[in-house]
Amino acid sequence: MNDTIKIENGVFTVPVPDGQLSEKWTNYKSHQKLVNPANKRRLDVIVVGTGLAGASAAASLGELGFNVLNFCIQDSPRRAHSIAAQGGINAAKNYQNDGDSVYRLFYDTIKGGDYRAREANVYRLAEVANDIIDQCVAQGVPFAREYGGLLDNRSFGGAQVSRTFYAKGQTGQQLLLGAYSALSRQVHKGSVKLYHRYEMLDVVLVKDKNGIERARGIIARNLVTGKLERFFAHAVVIATGGYGNVFFLSTNAMASNGSAAVQCYRKGAFFANPCFAQIHPTCIPVHGDYQSKLTLMSESLRNDGRIWVPKKKEDAEALRAGKLKPTQIKDEDRDFYLERRYPAFGNLVPRDVASRAAKERCDAGFGVNNTGLAVFLDFKYAIERLGRDAVEARYGNLFQMYEKIVDENPYETPMMIFPAIHYTMGGIWVDYELQTSIKGLFAIGEANFSDHGANRLGASALMQGLADGYFVLPYTIQNYLADQIQEPRLSTELPEFVKAEQDIKDKITRLLNIKGKRSVDSLHKELGQVMWDNVGMARTEASLKEALVRIKEIKKEFWNNVYIPGDSASMNVELEKALRLADFLDVGYLMALDGLNRNESCGGHFREEYQTEEGEALRHDDKYSYAACWQYRGEDQDPELFKEDLTYEFTVRAQRNYKS
Amino acid sequence: MEKSINIKVKVWRQAGPKVKGMFETYELNNISTDASFLEMIDILNEQLVKEHKEPVAFDHDCREGICGMCSLYINGHPHGPDQEVTTCQLHMRKFHDGQVITIEPWRSRAFPIIKDLMVDRNAYDKIIQAGGYVSVNTGGIPDANAIPIPKPKADEAMDAASCIGCGACAAACKNGSAMLFVAAKVSQLALLPQGQVERAARAKAMVAKMDELGFGNCTNTGACAAECPKSVSLIHIARLNREYLGAKFKD
Ligand SMILES: Cc1cc2nc3c(=O)[nH]c(=O)nc-3n(C[C@H](O)[C@H](O)[C@H](O)COP(=O)(O)OP(=O)(O)OC[C@H]3O[C@@H](n4cnc5c(N)ncnc54)[C@H](O)[C@@H]3O)c2cc1C
Numbered sequence: 001m002n003d004t005i006k007i008e009n010g011v012f013t014v015p016v017p018d019g020q021l022s023e024k025w026t027n028y029k030s031h032q033k034l035v036n037p038a039n040k041r042r043l044d045v046i047v048v049g050t051g052l053a054g055a056s057a058a059a060s061l062g063e064l065g066f067n068v069l070n071f072c073i074q075d076s077p078r079r080a081h082s083i084a085a086q087g088g089i090n091a092a093k094n095y096q097n098d099g100d101s102v103y104r105l106f107y108d109t110i111k112g113g114d115y116r117a118r119e120a121n122v123y124r125l126a127e128v129a130n131d132i133i134d135q136c137v138a139q140g141v142p143f144a145r146e147y148g149g150l151l152d153n154r155s156f157g158g159a160q161v162s163r164t165f166y167a168k169g170q171t172g173q174q175l176l177l178g179a180y181s182a183l184s185r186q187v188h189k190g191s192v193k194l195y196h197r198y199e200m201l202d203v204v205l206v207k208d209k210n211g212i213e214r215a216r217g218i219i220a221r222n223l224v225t226g227k228l229e230r231f232f233a234h235a236v237v238i239a240t241g242g243y244g245n246v247f248f249l250s251t252n253a254m255a256s257n258g259s260a261a262v263q264c265y266r267k268g269a270f271f272a273n274p275c276f277a278q279i280h281p282t283c284i285p286v287h288g289d290y291q292s293k294l295t296l297m298s299e300s301l302r303n304d305g306r307i308w309v310p311k312k313k314e315d316a317e318a319l320r321a322g323k324l325k326p327t328q329i330k331d332e333d334r335d336f337y338l339e340r341r342y343p344a345f346g347n348l349v350p351r352d353v354a355s356r357a358a359k360e361r362c363d364a365g366f367g368v369n370n371t372g373l374a375v376f377l378d379f380k381y382a383i384e385r386l387g388r389d390a391v392e393a394r395y396g397n398l399f400q401m402y403e404k405i406v407d408e409n410p411y412e413t414p415m416m417i418f419p420a421i422h423y424t425m426g427g428i429w430v431d432y433e434l435q436t437s438i439k440g441l442f443a444i445g446e447a448n449f450s451d452h453g454a455n456r457l458g459a460s461a462l463m464q465g466l467a468d469g470y471f472v473l474p475y476t477i478q479n480y481l482a483d484q485i486q487e488p489r490l491s492t493e494l495p496e497f498v499k500a501e502q503d504i505k506d507k508i509t510r511l512l513n514i515k516g517k518r519s520v521d522s523l524h525k526e527l528g529q530v531m532w533d534n535v536g537m538a539r540t541e542a543s544l545k546e547a548l549v550r551i552k553e554i555k556k557e558f559w560n561n562v563y564i565p566g567d568s569a570s571m572n573v574e575l576e577k578a579l580r581l582a583d584f585l586d587v588g589y590l591m592a593l594d595g596l597n598r599n600e601s602c603g604g605h606f607r608e609e610y611q612t613e614e615g616e617a618l619r620h621d622d623k624y625s626y627a628a629c630w631q632y633r634g635e636d637q638d639p640e641l642f643k644e645d646l647t648y649e650f651t652v653r654a655q656r657n658y659k660s
Numbered sequence: 661m662e663k664s665i666n667i668k669v670k671v672w673r674q675a676g677p678k679v680k681g682m683f684e685t686y687e688l689n690n691i692s693t694d695a696s697f698l699e700m701i702d703i704l705n706e707q708l709v710k711e712h713k714e715p716v717a718f719d720h721d722c723r724e725g726i727c728g729m730c731s732l733y734i735n736g737h738p739h740g741p742d743q744e745v746t747t748c749q750l751h752m753r754k755f756h757d758g759q760v761i762t763i764e765p766w767r768s769r770a771f772p773i774i775k776d777l778m779v780d781r782n783a784y785d786k787i788i789q790a791g792g793y794v795s796v797n798t799g800g801i802p803d804a805n806a807i808p809i810p811k812p813k814a815d816e817a818m819d820a821a822s823c824i825g826c827g828a829c830a831a832a833c834k835n836g837s838a839m840l841f842v843a844a845k846v847s848q849l850a851l852l853p854q855g856q857v858e859r860a861a862r863a864k865a866m867v868a869k870m871d872e873l874g875f876g877n878c879t880n881t882g883a884c885a886a887e888c889p890k891s892v893s894l895i896h897i898a899r900l901n902r903e904y905l906g907a908k909f910k911d
Pocket residue numbers: 048049050051052053054071072073074077079080081082083084085086087088089171172198199200201239240241242251252253256257259260296422423444445446447458459460461462463465
């Protein structure tokens with residue numbers, strides 16, 4: 001166990017560096033241990049994942065001189081899910097002179113996360129964010145610029161300043177290609193070795209001479225040949241992204257998964273705040289049962305688009321029946337419900353607030369689309385105000401994407417949107433150094449339980465992934481590795497490696513031998529439906545209890561009745577999906593369990609029993625001001641709960657208020 | 661408006677890189693025209709799994725036109741008949757009832773087939789590794805606004821940088837040339853002040869790598885730009901040619 005964790009009566013606090021918030025990170029860096037250049041070459045680091053977090057970490061560690069092994073599922077590191085991020089990345093540059101500062105970015109992030117994140121980590125994030133923008137510009141990332149040649153900004157939900165940097169609607173793509181280029185340079189130099197079309201299937205722990213278990217490698221499957229391979233390293237970094245695909249339908253890429261996190265969890269690492277998942281308010285609504293994923297329409301659209309539903313139920317009904325067109329509804333018959341309910345933030349309220357407000361209107365019978373599960377996002381007003389060209393320059397590619405999918409032109413008729421699962425704040429627990437509760441095992445990016453508390457603000461995931469990968473981990477991991485320089489490279493013939501591989505072999509054989517009647521996808525869809533209905537935007541004690549029962553049933557069905565064609569000795573996509581689903585079943589269960597434990601509403605976790613009279617989330621700081629850390633105890637038992645106490649030394653906690 | 665169509669798909673099946681492949685034809689009924697092309701293949705695969713047959717292997721991930729993972733030659737066109745979309749953004753409303761749709765993998769010497777419709781595009785990564793970057797380490801960088809960049813230049817660099825590395829350009833080219841892909845990266849960095857220092861070396865290294873990996877020569881047929889899902893323009897190839905000649909001239 002990570003020795004920074006001292007648990008008493010199930011509760012612990014995490015040591016953070018001394019000093020004022022603004023001094024902590026500087027203090028840490030001045031006193032931490034470093035590894036000298038000659039020793040770096042002797043140390044191997046495995047980085048699993050090539051998204052913003054993984055690619056930036058692998059590149060930076062390679063530049064420092066470590067010997068890096070970098071893994072990804074896709075055929076190229078450039079295809080990691082980060083590529084799909086549209087809207088932008090935050091930093092407190094205050095280029096717009098609108099009153100931004102590191103403290104304000106920190107405060108907005110803490111408040112946006114509904115006071116469920118660790119202050120010192122969040123401050124550090126806000127502090128290094130400015131360096132990210134400098135770094136990316138130096139790499140040649142073509143951020144949007146003003147006519148004077150300086151960088152442009154836009155505003156995003158949950159903030160009153162314009163601090164978001166963007167590259168058209170393709171910010172994630174450009175940032176990832178920047179990190180990928182830095183990574184490619186290291187591959188060329190030989191400091192990073194890439195393993196693409198590889199999937200990590202377990203982390204390997206080996207006891208050191210003092211009996212302390214340390215992460216010393218992974219087992220990965222070569223997805224082309226089907227072969228299982230063993231890899232040693234002095235430290236392992238998990239940068240495998242979020243687990244939103246537990247819902248089957250999400251905005252995540254098809255291969256996004258929660259497996260690496262579950263593997264770490266099963267080896268003893270804490271899984272923290274699994275129930276904190278984010279529902280994004282602006283996605284293209286579901287259209288059919290064959291649907292494979294949901295497409296996000298960037299939140300930046302809420303800058304200029306106005307969200308509404310009809311004021312009159314009969315109009316909503318006529319719209320659903322196709323008897324009325326949205327453009328035929330007069331302005332005075334439109335209910336701009338976000339502007340009505342939240343005058344100070346209007347259409348730019350945080351995501352959880354916007355999502356629930358949409359659900360509330362649809363539940364009340366004002367929803368549109370033939371399903372009644374959609375609201376309008378209208379650009380008519382922006383086009384009147386700014387002209388079509390300006391709107392096209394800002395959102396052209398998003399409009400094109402919408403039109404290709406829905407077959408309607410958003411310049412002429414309002415878009416239809418509905419909330420969908422998008423991001424997971426929960427994940428592998430980490431301390432200030434981004435080290436998990438297992439020594440030598442680190443987690444960065446969306447895979448960790450992150451700096452976003454119970455809710456992430458827009459444009460802050462890209463910021464966090466790159467902060468972790470470029471500027472935090474390359475420092476903190478050295479504080480660990482400095483003590484490992486005497487450790488020789490271990491043989492992968494050690495019994496720990498052999499056993500880990502054998503366990504996976506057995507699991508795969510068992511799966512292939514079931515030869516039941518159900519396809520992997522059909523079971524995954526069933527799980528997704530349970531998650532959406534019971535562990536989605538609004539949860540209750542009853543719905544969560546039901547979810548626990550249903551997920552157990554689906555798990556049983558999976559292990560008894562799944563059918564996987566083919567064998568394990570070659571490429572087998574159905575087998576890959578089955579292995580991921582096996583882990584999603586565990587993630588889903590943990591989410592429901594955690595949601596049931598947390599008898600409050602906060603951020604992305606909304607329990608219907610806990611709301612104000614106006615329907616806003618009601619936190620219970622007296623009882624739940626902690627990060628819920630779940631530890632695995634075997635197949636037949638529920639995991640054990642440990643609580644990381646969150647103390648707020650520098651911020652006063654208030655009920656979030658976006659009204660005035 | 662949504663409707664359903666019945667179609668036949670003629671799909672290239674090949675168990676592995678070294679074995680012989682062939683077309684198999686499958687019938688699919690009641691496919692919604694609102695379904696995406698890849699959702700249609702999902703339905704086919706679900707059907708195959710039910711019949712205890714091997715599903716069709718194909719590459720895909722984001723399913724929203726940005727990761728560059730999906731491919732497919734559909735009725736003779738990379739990424740299918742629609743303009744400015746990737747295969748994952750193509751919808752069944754572009755096809756009609758009773759149509760026979762032929763689906764093949766990218767066919768290009770530098771992209772060997774792995775299985776069925778899946779090919780190995782690692783060659784594109786290798787070209788980038790040869791020099792498709794600005795050589796800066798993490799940290800110690802001047803303020804992002806220290807160097808103003810004229811908006812038109814930044815915008816043009818962004819257009820070039822939109823390339824998703826899908827490989828349709830090389831697959832569409834009768835010579836199997838990767839020029840459009842290489843040009844997009846060289847052009848992006850040549851347009852920006854950050855890219856100036858290594859400008860000549862970059863063009864030479866990337867072109868040399870492209871030749872080494874077995875991509876063909878560019879004879880300006882323009883097939884690449886016509887099929888590119890991101891509308892990367894031939895202007896960038898012209899710029900690459902200037903960059904390359906300029907670099908050679910300096911030698
Ligand atoms: C549509 C969309 C739009 C978004 N827009 C924004 C935005 O505008 N601003 C913002 O801040 N955030 C945005 N986000 C969120 C943000 O994109 C993600 O949180 C972030 O990119 C995650 O980065 P990551 O590096 O942690 O993981 P990812 O990019 O998900 O990368 C995961 C990597 O891990 C690899 N991997 C996973 N499992 C394994 C395994 N078992 N073995 C080997 N490799 C594995 C994958 O191959 C991949 O390389 C958006 C998200 C979505 C879905």
